[in-house]
Amino acid sequence: MHRQDSPMKVSTNQAGILLALVVAVCAGCGTTPPASFRANLVEATKQRLTPDQERQVATILLAMFGTPDDPVALPETGLDEAKLKLCAGPVRSDIVGRKNGLYREHCAHCHGISGDGMGPTAAFLNPYPRDYRPGVFKFKSTERADKPTHGDLVRILHNGIPGTSMPSFALLSAVQVEALVEYVKYLSIRGETELALVRQYFELDDDAQGKLPETREFLVDEVLTPIAERWNGAADARIAVPEMPADIDMMASIAKGRELFYGDKANCVKCHGVTALGDGQANDYDDWNKAIVEWRKEVGGDKDSDWVSKANRVLAGDALRPRTIPPRNLRHGIYRGGRRPLDLYYRIHAGINGAPMPAAKGTVDPQDIWHIVNYIRSLPYEFDGELGVDRPMVAKDRF
Amino acid sequence: MTSRSLNWTHLVACLLVGVTAVLLSFGALVTTYEAAMAVPDWPATYGHNMFLFPWAEWLYGPWDLFLEHGHRLLGAAAGMVTLVLAAVSWRSDIRPAVRWLALAAVGLVILQGALGGARVLLDDKTIAKVHACTGPLFFAVAVAIATLSRRPAAAAAGSLARLPVALLVAAYLQLVAGAQLRHLDATVDPSTFHTLVGLHILGAVAVTVLSVVSAVVVSENGSPAARGWSRGIVVLVAVQMLLGAGAWMANWGLPSGLLPESWQWSEPLRARSLGNAAVVTGHVVLGMLILAATVVLAIEAGAIGGAQAGREAGDGLASGRVFA
Structure with missing residues (x-):
């Protein structure tokens, strides 16, 4: 195995290297600056931070998390720094067959260097790539407000998200997928820490003179540790799923599920529509877009012209145009969070975090959730005309 | 057919077009698989002289190493064929368009190799973009030489x-x-x-x-x-x-x-x-x-290479020097 630091035969290659460097100067080398994390200017501006305060947040984050090329994992995060190093930095190999920069190779073009969902391609994609910074993930096996487990993120990377631009990374090695999951968690913990810090200025008393304390007790114990604990405790928040009875009468279960779907208790019909084509209430936003919509309204109604002008600049450069989130068409047979009955159970039980889909937990009995799952799984195969809809309803007839 | 009747400029130019087509395809694959930095040193390959890198490790090693090292070897091959083409065209082809294009090809292939090296040594995407623009330009010149040297324009x-x-x-x-x-x-x-x-x-x-x-x-x-x-x-x-x-x-x-x-x-x-x-x-x-x-x-x-080249070629044909 060859390493990068093995002695190079520079003496025989000096002319070539010199020529290459001369050409590089002529071609404008150094025009690609080293990557840096982009500040969460939307939140900083929303909280009306001063430039000094924005700089303080950036300095603290640099000390706690490092840079995109050289990430740092404090022990409290529970993150494996070796895995982070595999994903960080530009794409390059230092040993034959070992590729670093995995995040930039596979993820950053959509999710952005900072994990803010603002990569170069983001504006073209629908739905927009996930912004990891609030630490909210949709498709998981935990309760609605809890973090996804490590396995949930591995599953998403392995399976991709059908019906979206998120591909399956099943062709990557298990080591690479593990490392990418670790890096996504790192970006998420970093983003949540940034949000927490920015919001802390609001609670400062006069003695603080507008500066956050830069002590370990405050930064690590008060801010970072609670965030990291929620990630590290995600496995304990897994939804307890009752077994679907092995001898279940499937036709009866589907009928019962249909009844629940249209009934007041589950009330799936409100958004997914009487046809289940996703044509019910369709003018809602997910949490990421809703935050921008609401802030736009706030900016529009503010009298401070300097702040409004800064806010408008931030909205134009650091936020994507808000889009509504249509309820899923359940007759396509495309389930973004996974097609297993268990995945559908999770979606109905806990709802979809960050999306208008509410949790049925507490409203619908666990066994009844299985009936709804069975009905939903039957929808792509329900015969035409049954609901009086003049569109192809059966999955196999769509093509 | 005697050796005197062979159009060596055209033959070598065709060889260059073929080698360059494969070279560019490898280059495109290098970008697709983000393999440009699969070998972090240049012009050496993991400390070895490029031409002496163990062939088994190249052929049976990781895919990105295969692409990047293959791209370098093909680049070297294209460079050598270009030098031969320049020598042949200046020795045996009197058409100015062909001669000067062959000379331009030498300049471009050296520039392109240096850009490739700089892209690796500095790990710079801007240089990668320039490298990606120079490649097709060199290919276009090679094709032009092959076409112009085939017959009177x-x-x-x-x-x-x-x-x-x-x-x-x-x-x-x-x-x-x-x-x-x-x-x-x-x-x-x-x-x-x-x-x-x-x-x-x-x-x-x-x-x-x-x-x-x-x-x-x-x-x-x-x-x-x-x-x-x-x-x-x-x-x-x-x-x-x-x-x-x-x-x-x-x-x-x-x-x-x-x-x-x-x-x-x-x-x-x-x-x-x-x-x-x-x-x-x-x-x-x-x-x-x-x-x-x-x-x-x-x-x-x-x-x-229109009217003027045609006239020059006509002169050359008349004097028997074009395909000499």
């Missing part, structure tokens, strides 16, 4: 020649725009990417319109060879449009909002799949082939 055809030249320029600029998308730095903002995609689509429209208009004009006034090339280009451009759409879909799925939701695939996209790489790389390679075809068309239409 067509006589200049006045206004007829302008369209193929415009098409050639548009095809090259389209490759330049494509290179900006392919070597996109992840730090750029969405609006920059938006602009680049817009430019690439505009370029596609320009190339399509120019190829169709060229085919129409050339079919009325051009030589049989020019007619054939112009029609062939229209077909290639049509295929290229499909590959372009395919490249988008392979990366990001069906464009939302443009097509019915019911057309969405039930299976997720698959990163780094063979089909994905074939479509995306095929789009790049076909773009280079279209550029090559436009070079031939421009020459056949008399736009490059």
Whole structure:
């Protein structure tokens, strides 16, 4: 195995290297600056931070998390720094067959260097790539407000998200997928820490003179540790799923599920529509877009012209145009969070975090959730005309 | 056939076109698989002299090493063939266009090699973009030499020649725009990417319109060879449009909002799949082939190496020196 630091035969290659460097100067080398994390200017501006305060947040984050090329994992995060190093930095190999920069190779073009969902391609994609910074993930096996487990993120990377631009990374090695999951968690913990810090200025008393304390007790114990604990405790928040009875009468279960779907208790019909084509209430936003919509309204109604002008600049450069989130068409047979009955159970039980889909937990009995799952799984195969809809309803007839 | 009758300039130029086509295909694959930094040193390969790197490790080692090291070896081969071509053309071909193009090819191949080295040594994406633009330019020059050295060039055809030249320029600029998308730095903002995609689509429209208009004009006034090339280009451009759409879909799925939701695939996209790489790389390679075809068309239409070259060639033929 060859390493990068093995002695190079520079003496025989000096002319070539010199020529290459001369050409590089002529071609404008150094025009690609080293990557840096982009500040969460939307939140900083929303909280009306001063430039000094924005700089303080950036300095603290640099000390706690490092840079995109050289990430740092404090022990409290529970993150494996070796895995982070595999994903960080530009794409390059230092040993034959070992590729670093995995995040930039596979993820950053959509999710952005900072994990803010603002990569170069983001504006073209629908739905927009996930912004990891609030630490909210949709498709998981935990309760609605809890973090996804490590396995949930591995599953998403392995399976991709059908019906979206998120591909399956099943062709990557298990080591690479593990490392990418670790890096996504790192970006998420970093983003949540940034949000927490920015919001802390609001609670400062006069003695603080507008500066956050830069002590370990405050930064690590008060801010970072609670965030990291929620990630590290995600496995304990897994939804307890009752077994679907092995001898279940499937036709009866589907009928019962249909009844629940249209009934007041589950009330799936409100958004997914009487046809289940996703044509019910369709003018809602997910949490990421809703935050921008609401802030736009706030900016529009503010009298401070300097702040409004800064806010408008931030909205134009650091936020994507808000889009509504249509309820899923359940007759396509495309389930973004996974097609297993268990995945559908999770979606109905806990709802979809960050999306208008509410949790049925507490409203619908666990066994009844299985009936709804069975009905939903039957929808792509329900015969035409049954609901009086003049569109192809059966999955196999769509093509 | 005696050795005296062999057109060595043309033969070597054809060899150069072949080697360069494979070289560019490897280069396109290197970008598709982000393998440019699979070998972190240059011109050595993991400390070995490039030509002495263990061949078994190259052939049976990791895919990205195979691509990058193969790209370097092919680049070296192209460089050597270019030097031979320059020597042969200056010794045996009296056509100034061929001679000077051969000399330009030497300059370009040295520049391209140095750019490739600088891209690795400095790990710089801007240089990667320049490298990706110089490659097709070198290919175009190689094709021009091969075409011009084949036989006396067509006589200049006045206004007829302008369209193929415009098409050639548009095809090259389209490759330049494509290179900006392919070597996109992840730090750029969405609006920059938006602009680049817009430019690439505009370029596609320009190339399509120019190829169709060229085919129409050339079919009325051009030589049989020019007619054939112009029609062939229209077909290639049509295929290229499909590959372009395919490249988008392979990366990001069906464009939302443009097509019915019911057309969405039930299976997720698959990163780094063979089909994905074939479509995306095929789009790049076909773009280079279209550029090559436009070079031939421009020459056949008399736009490059036209009247003067034709006269020189005629003189050469008369004196028996062209194919000497």
